[in-house]
Amino acid sequence: MCRLARASLIRMSQPPLALIDTHCHFDVDDFDADRVEVAARAWAAGVDTIIIPGYVAVQWSRLFEVCAAISRPRLLPAPGLHPCYIRQHEQAHLERLEQLLQNRPEIVAVGEIGLDYYVDEIKVPELKEKQLDFFRAQLALAMRYKKPVILHVRKAHQDVIRVLHEMRFSEGGIVHAYSGGIEEARHYAKRGFRLGIGGPLTYDQSRRLRAIVTAMPLEALVLETDAPDMIPLPHRIAGPGRTRNSPEFLPSIAAAMAELKNLPLAEVMAVTHAQSLAVLRLPPL
Numbered sequence: 647m648c649r650l651a652r653a654s655l656i657r658m659s660q661p662p663l664a665l666i667d668t669h670c671h672f673d674v675d676d677f678d679a680d681r682v683e684v685a686a687r688a689w690a691a692g693v694d695t696i697i698i699p700g701y702v703a704v705q706w707s708r709l710f711e712v713c714a715a716i717s718r719p720r721l722l723p724a725p726g727l728h729p730c731y732i733r734q735h736e737q738a739h740l741e742r743l744e745q746l747l748q749n750r751p752e753i754v755a756v757g758e759i760g761l762d763y764y765v766d767e768i769k770v771p772e773l774k775e776k777q778l779d780f781f782r783a784q785l786a787l788a789m790r791y792k793k794p795v796i797l798h799v800r801k802a803h804q805d806v807i808r809v810l811h812e813m814r815f816s817e818g819g820i821v822h823a824y825s826g827g828i829e830e831a832r833h834y835a836k837r838g839f840r841l842g843i844g845g846p847l848t849y850d851q852s853r854r855l856r857a858i859v860t861a862m863p864l865e866a867l868v869l870e871t872d873a874p875d876m877i878p879l880p881h882r883i884a885g886p887g888r889t890r891n892s893p894e895f896l897p898s899i900a901a902a903m904a905e906l907k908n909l910p911l912a913e914v915m916a917v918t919h920a921q922s923l924a925v926l927r928l929p930p931l
């Protein structure tokens with residue numbers, strides 16, 4: 647075998663071991679003082695790509711600035727209107743989102759969008775209705791521009807699944823910080839979604855989540871930190887008083903998944919990396 651052929655065979659049989667943080671609010675001001683240093687540490691820890699979802703229209707320009715400022719890890723924007731900020735959203739923001747989808751080819755997904763029936767103040771009937779309107783409108787945009795979506799769903803899986811079905815949504819995406827049951831998990835997987843798994847996997851009280859991660863095939867799962875929220879347990883213990891989660895902690899979530907599923911860490915890294923690229927239709931870095 648010639649040297650070149652052997653080299654390419656080795657490359658094929660040993661995919662580069664890297665991680666993708668599929669959900670990190672790296673644009674928020676918690677990271678303003680040391681974003682470059684955190685990015686360098688995340689890169690050194692093996693994180694090669696970070697997806698930054700949007701939440702309010704006023705933050706979108708900052709989101710694009712942050713994505714353009716750092717190249718390692720690759721930072722990719724997923725602008726959208728988050729259901730928890732439903733009071734702030736206006737019709738004009740949907741029009742701006744559509745302009746962004748027309749003009750910004752670097753947009754990887756529409757996010758984070760969805761329904762939140764957990765927070766009392768936003769589940770009053772008129773705000774529930776507004777959440778549904780904005781969710782449907784953003785799914786329609788994702789369909790028009792052929793983008794996957796990043797879903798935020800709390801205590802609302804039935805309605806989210808019903809709306810996806812009614813709209814025949816087929817672009818797929820990620821159900822971030824998955825909190826539903828096993829039947830719903832299977833339903834999302836059938837619809838081309840992956841489940842976003844983060845720090846809660848390392849918490850003692852997350853029995854249901856661990857049962858779902860155990861039961862679902864590895865191919866249905868992707869990793870996320872949701873930084874600056876949801877600090878993984880090992881980093882809480884190691885850093886007393888620490889209040890900020892960070893993309894550099896993603897390896898501990900991969901390790902927790904490997905332990906739980908009784909699989910080699912390298913396999914968890916390779917498969918979740920490949921699934922993140924596939925669902926977001928991204929080329930490898």
Ligand SMILES: [Zn+2]
Nearest residue numbers: 669699758872
């Ligand atoms: Zn989020």
